[in-house]
Every structure is written in structure tokens, then in C-alpha cells.
Amino acid sequence: MRYVPAGQLQPGMVLGQGLHDASGRMLLAPNTSLTNENITYIKFLGTAGVYIDDEITRDIQVTDVVRPEVKSEAVSMIQQFFCRSAENVELDAEERLVRLVVENVVNDVLSNEAVMYNMVDIKTYNDYTYFHSMNTGVMAGILGVKMELPEDDLNDLVTAAFLHDVGKVLVLPDLVNATRKLTPAEEEEMKKHAWAGYEYLRKEYSFGDQVNETVYQHHEWYNGGGYPNHLKGRELLRNARILKAADVYDTMTSQRPGRKSYQPAEVIEYIMSRTGMEFDPKVVETMNAGFCIYPVGSEVVLSDGRHAIVVENHPGFVQRPTVRLLEDGKEINLRGDRNAYNITIVKLMI
Template sequence: MRYIPIVKLNPGMALGHDIYDGEGRMLLARHLILAPEHIEALDRYGFPGVYIDDEFTAGIEIEEVLSPEVKSQVLNLVHDLFLKEEHAPEDEEEQIRETIMNVIRDILSDGDVMYNMMDLKNYDDYTYFHSVNVATLAAVLGVRYGLSEYELKVLTTGALLHDIGKKFVKADVLNARRPLTEEEKRMVLQHPKLGYEFLKRNYDFDPDVCEGVLGHHEWYNGEGYPLRRSGENISIYARIIKVADVYDAMTSKRPYHDALSPSDAVEYIMAMNESEFDPAIVDIFLKWVAVYPVGCEVELSDGRHAVVVKNYHDFLLRPKIRVMESGEEIDLLSDIDARHITILRLAV
């Protein structure tokens, strides 16, 4: 299996991964042989790329953090929460708790799982995919941080709902391609507080869930918003959500910026360590989020291209690769003869 940008898809390729929309509905199923109309639909929906199965990448499997069933469930939940005008807090709260438990079970079922794939999210449904991705990545980081199961529930709930305050900000402001007015900027900067107040007013979550939502745009050095808290005065849940939120936002295409590659987003987080981000969280992030996800094409320092076969969580710059020109597999971590070879960039 390997990741292919939409512009490089050809009819006859076999889809390697189920494709869902922002409501959690399956659009296309794995193993489907792509026809021109499928490729046109993927492009129209705003998917930047998909995974395909082919002979060259046989045996390369993407280990998903969430099962397709759980991801579909979470997408559907978030979609409804953002779009509903009227809420039934008791029913919704129970549904949220049940869904969060399914997310945590998936993550805890594999103690060695990494955040190790290019996410298949479309442009128009960004809010829903983003909420699910932030919850998933935050939970992965929370496990590595050593949070208890109860604390993971708190963290993952706050992460899933971190942007719920945006439902009170006009869509044309959130998605504006133009510079915002000062009043519009003020509205956007209020979304953590609006989300915090909405949750406090309507639900009976642990107060730390709401604190995670309130503080997810605070900076470790005190330069964030809305309260300009710093260091450990920021909830640990908010500090974890912050890293997950920035990473997923940077690797997503938005009206005001193109998506960065995972490696470029990781570089940014490293650069802003100790200023924007808690260094303890960044340290965990750098061990468990793949710089070069499995199935992605990379350019090597000797001019060749390869597909990533396997990552090692303490040595993410030295994965196992399969060279496209020859089919040779090279373990950049353990192969002494390959120590002069480095990865220059993701070729996607």
C-alpha cells in the first residue's frame, strides 16, 4: 500500500483504504478499482490523495490508530454536534462518553501504535476530520505521557470538542480568504471561551474537559489566548491538545494556506519548542508521530526514490524503505552500508 496524490492517480489503480466523508459515511471501499469518475469525485470532494494497493508495495500495511468503524462513529458524532441548533445534553453526553471509550480502547489495544499515516480528509469537511484527528493524536500522546485511563477520557473528550466554540462563529469568517477585520479577529479569538462556556452551561463533564477546551490556544511562554496563561498554569490537557491541534491544522489544506507535509509540520513544532509548546509534550510527539509516514514516497540523498515500509519510534529519521528503482529494501537504522543515505524530503 502507498499514498498517491490525487493528481497522480490513474484509472485501474486499486483503492487501498476506505474513504469516508465528514458524516462518517463510506464513500468508496478498499479494493475498488478506480474509474475516471471515482478520481473526479475524489478531486471534487477535496481529497489531496489516497492510498492504493499495487504490486510494488505488496506487504506494506498501514497500521491505523482507530478502526474504520470507530472513526466513522466519531465523525458522525462530531458532525451532529457542530450542526445541531438544538441539543439534548443528557443523550449527547452519554453518546460522547461511549464514543470516547471506543477511541481509547482502540489506542490502548496496541501499546506500540504510532501516528503513522497521511490522513485521508477532504477539504470541505475539515472541521469534522480535524476534531477526530486532534482527539486521536492527543490520546496517543496522553498514553505516552502516562495518563491514567480516566485522565485519557478527560483529555480525549476535551480534544474532540476543542473547537466546538467555532459553531458560534460565522462560517464565512472562519473560512475567509481575505484579511479579517479587527472585529472578525476578535470573534475568532473568542472561540475557546465560547466553547468552554457552551460545555459548562449544557453538559456535566469533568471541569478539566472544559479547561482543555479553554486553554488549547495558550502558549507555553504566555503569548497565547484567551487568558495568556503560561507553563504549568495551562492545563496539561490543553498543553497536549495544543500540539495535536497545530500539527493537524498545519498538515491540512485550508482556505488561507496549503497543507504542509508531516515533516515540515514536525520542523515547525521543533522550532517552537519551549515557546509555543510544552517541551515534555514535544519530546513525546517527536518519538511517536512519523516524520515520513509508512506508504509515502521519499526522495533519498543519492537521488533515488523509495516508499517507507516501517518506522522506529525512537529513530523516526531512519525508517526501513523500499527503493523504487530496484525494489531493494534498506533499513536505514541498522544497515551499516546505508549510513551515508539520508531522506531529503517527502515526495508527495
Template sequence: MRLIPIEYVKPNTILGKTLYTIDGRMLVKSGMVLTKRMIAKIKEINVLSLYIVDEYSSDEIVDIIKPELRQKAILTIKDAFFNINKITIADKFSKKSEVYFKNIQTMSEELMENILTNEDVLLSLVDIRSMDNYIYSHSVNVAIISMILGIALKLPKKKLEYLCMGALIHDIGKSFVPKKVLMTEEELTPEENILLEQHPRLGYNYLSDSYNLSANSKSVALQHHERPDGLGYPDGLCGDKISIFSKIVSIADAYDTLSSGRPNKRAMFPSDVLEYLMSNAGKMFDYDIVNTFCKVVVPFSNGTLVNLSNGDIAIVKETLPNFPLRPIVEILKSSKTNTIGEEINLIEELSIVITNIRYEM
């Protein structure tokens, strides 16, 4: 099974992961053979990539959380974010508004339980999202990534609770930013950038005196765009003035954002995102936390077709902990025909690197 951009999906391709509509209904079940009409319909709902099963990659990629739980979490976040900016000031302090956050809290607990009972703590991007659902699925992804990172950092359970809840609501301030700014396919104007950069403050102000949430969770809404070098926003905090929860969510937020395609911008390869994080460690992101993150993320899932620096085409077979950019690969195509079918451990073959992911042979 491998993830490919929608423009590379051809008729008669087998769908590898079930596709859902924006409201959580099943649109196309995994295992279905995609027709030209079905592919066109999927494009209409702004899905930019799909998992497929083909002759090169038939192994299943298992999500770190149950697919039905992921969909439930997305709908819970959507329900809260969609309704929050409709709540009047009078309602803000009433039980009417509390229900949304109680639902998110319950969902946070379910996500935690599901992840903590999962023996596999390596992170691989497995969700298929629609751009129409982007903000909500992004919040869930950031929570999952943050939890995996928090576990790797050996945070105690109580702090993991603060982290998960904070990650789920980190973008709540975007409920108060005009939708045209959030969903534009054009470059933002300076004025629109100012509006967008207000979302951490807007979110924190909304949460600060209204809901029975931990101050640790609320701080994530305010600080997730702060940077160790002090060049972040909204307050230009640096170093230890930024909470560890916010530092973790900042990395998870960047990884998921850059790994996800947008209508006007193709997703970066996860390996390139990882290199971006490493190159900005100590400046944009906490150095030690980035180092830990690099040990638990899997940028090349099993079954990914890749180009190698020696000109060969290979398929990823296994990624070993602590070496995310140097998996074990099997040669599928080479000028040296005697090497086809051979497995190479890139940890040992230092002269060979993966140059990029490929979607067709």
C-alpha cells in the same frame, strides 16, 4: 500503500483505503480500480488525498482505531456541533441538549477502549478526509493523537478520560463562528481573525455552567491555543497556568492541522510538521511533551516514496521508536546501480537525510 495528493492520482490506480461521504456512507470501497470519472467525483467532494496501492507499496497501513469507529466518531461530533448553535438558552439546560454530550462521552469511552487495547502505540496519519467534514474529522484526529501522547506520558486512566473528552470538544466554540470565516479559502482579515480567536472563550462559556463535564475537559476548550511563552490566546497564560491536558491537545491540534491539506493550502509533510514542533518547543509548545511526541509519531509511513540527500530515490521500510526522521529505507533508483535494492538504516548513515516525499517515480 501510500498517501498521495488527489492531483497525482491517475486512472486505473487501486484505492488503498475505503472512502466515505460526509454522512458516513461508503463512496468507494478499498481495492476498487479508480476511473477518470470516479477521480473527478472524489475531487467534487473536496477530498485532497487518497491512499493507493501500487508496485512500490502494497503493504497495508492499519489505522490505530477501527475504520467504522472513526466514522461513527466523526458523525457523533458532527451531530453535536451542527445542532449546538441551534439550541435555545432554555433548551441549554434541558435533557434535549444533554443528549449530544452523552453521545460524545460514550464515543470518548469507545475510542479510549479501542486505543488502550491496541499494542501498537506509534502514531501514523491514516485517515482520508473531505474538507466538507474537516472540523469533525479534525476533532476525532486530535483526540486520537492526544490519547497516544497521553499514554506515552503515562497518564493514569482517569486523566486519559479527561484528555479524550476534552480533545473531542476542544473546537466546540467554532460552532458559534460564522462558517464563511471557518471555511474561507482566502487570507483572513484582521476582523475575521478576531472572530476566529474568540472560539476558545465561546466554547468554554457554553460548557462552563451547562454540562456535567469535568473541569479538566472544559479547560481544554478554553486553553488549547495558549502558549508556554504567554503569547497565546485568549488569556495569554504561560507555563504551569496551562493545564497538561491543554498542552497535549495544543500539540495534537497543530500536528493534525498542519498535516492536513486545505483547498488553498497544501499539507506540510509530516516530517516538516515534526521539525516545526521541535523548533517551537518551549515557545509555542511544551518542551518535554514535544520531546515525548517525537518518540511516538511516524512521519514516514511504510511504503512512502522519498528523495534522499545523495540523489537516490527510496521507499520507507520501517521506522524505529525514538528516531522518527531516520527510518530504514530501500533504494529504488540510484546513479550507483549496485546499490539498488539495498536497505539503508538512516540512524547509522548520518550523512544521508530524507529531503522530501515524492509521489511519482
């Protein structure tokens, strides 16, 4: 299986993984042989790319830390939570559902500790906020496990990450999933979402102080340069410092109209360059060691111009995975092959 950006899809390519919307509904089934209409539909949904199955990559398994069905369950829970006022759902039942989904995600993360985070995520931009919240939760959970957080803190962290932007529904409901860039005035107004989310969770639910305050602090900076209260360093909850990095990472790598998206390697560079300023050094160190910037199944361009698919990542050597050349199916271990030392990866095709 390999990841193909929407712009490079061709009729006849076969889907390796199904495509779902935020409510878990299957839009296109696995094994669908793509038609021109399917490709137009995928682009219309704002999906950045999909996994396809072909001869050269059939044996490549794309495994993730959290099972696809658990992720799907998380996205649909988040969507329900954000739309509660419209649905009139009973609060207790909703809180139980959040706890259950968080537990499933944390269990998956704990049992796949050795697996590196596979960062190509299939999301549609019409439901951007829900997919983003789910991704941020998974990523925060992985960072939390790598930082050896006790399980209670881990549950609180993932809960806060899933719900961190819920205040947006209260501040500017029509702009929660806006597909255009916000005006400076709207951006300013939207900043109230951290406080609004905190107040909402505190008054309506009983997730506890750590969850509520982490939501309140998720836009604070390590040096006090963030908002709303300019807290810094240890004044910030550890969970908020982790959530901050996960949130920025997913926001910057996501493709959305009107906004530039960045390559994972560029975002890691950006985050590293702002260590001690915007981000907690310990969190950055963990992120740097544990996230693969070239996910298995993704296409890369090598410094000699050849295209290849990432087959395997080597922990601690994220820049030098094993790749399979598209031209002849030969594999190069960029970490171990002596005659490949001068070859680097120059681009990830996402």
C-alpha cells in the same frame, strides 16, 4: 498498500481503502479501479490523497493506532455535536454518545501503545473541522498515553480535543468549514471561540471542569503569549498543553485551500523551535519520540533521487525507516544497512 497524492492518481489504479465523508457514508469502495471521473471526484472533494493497492506494495499493511471504523464513528459524532442546534438532538443522549466514542478511542490507543502514529490521514476539506477535531483527539490521546496520564485524565483530554473548536459554531457559524482564508477581522472575531466553547460546554453539558477548561485554554502558550487569558507554564492544565501541540500539529500538516501545508518533519522542527515558548517541553519531547514523520505506505524521495515506499519505522529513529525502492522492489534499512548511511530522505510525497 501505499498512499498516492490526488495529483498523481492515474486511471486503473485500485483503491486500497474506501473513501468516506464526515457522516461515515462511503463515497468510493475499496478495490474500485479508478476512472478519470473517480479521480476528478476525489479532487473535487478536496481529498489530498488516497491509499491504493498495487503489485509492489500489496503486502504493506497500513495499521493505525485507532481502527478506521472508530475514527469514522468519531468524525460523525463530532459533526453531529457541532450541528446540534439544527438537529435538535436530546442533550443527554448526545453526551452519552460522546463518552462512548471517547471510550472506544482511548481503548484503541491503550491497546496499541507500541504502534506509532500514522500521520497520513484521509480527509476531505469540505468537512475539514470535523476531521481535524477527530485527528487532534487521536493524537492528543496518543501523547497522553505516552505521558502516562491516568485514564480519567485521558478520557477528559480526548473529549476536550474532539470538542475544542465547538465555540466556532457559536461565533461565526458560516465560517466553521470555510474553504477560503479568513480576513484579519474574521480571524480576530474567531478568537472568541475558546471562551464561547467553554461557556457552551459548561452551561449545556456535564463533561466536567477539566474538559471545559481545557477547551478554554487550547490557544494559550506555555510562555503566556497565547489567548484568551495569557496563562503560562503550570497555570495551564496539563491537558491543555497537550491539546495545544496536537492541534497545531494537525492544523499545519493539513492541506486546505488558501493555506500552505507543511511536511510532518517540518512541523516537528517548527514545534521544537518553539519549545518553552509556545509549547510545553515535556509534550514536545514526547511528540518527537513517538510520532513517525514518514508513515508506513507513504512515498519518499531519497537523497540519490530514487523514489521508495516506507515499509517499517524504527522507534527512536524516526528519520531512518526501512524503505522499498519503486524501481526494483529492493529494500533498504536506512537505520541498519551499512552502505546506506549516506542516504537520507529529502521529501515525503503528500
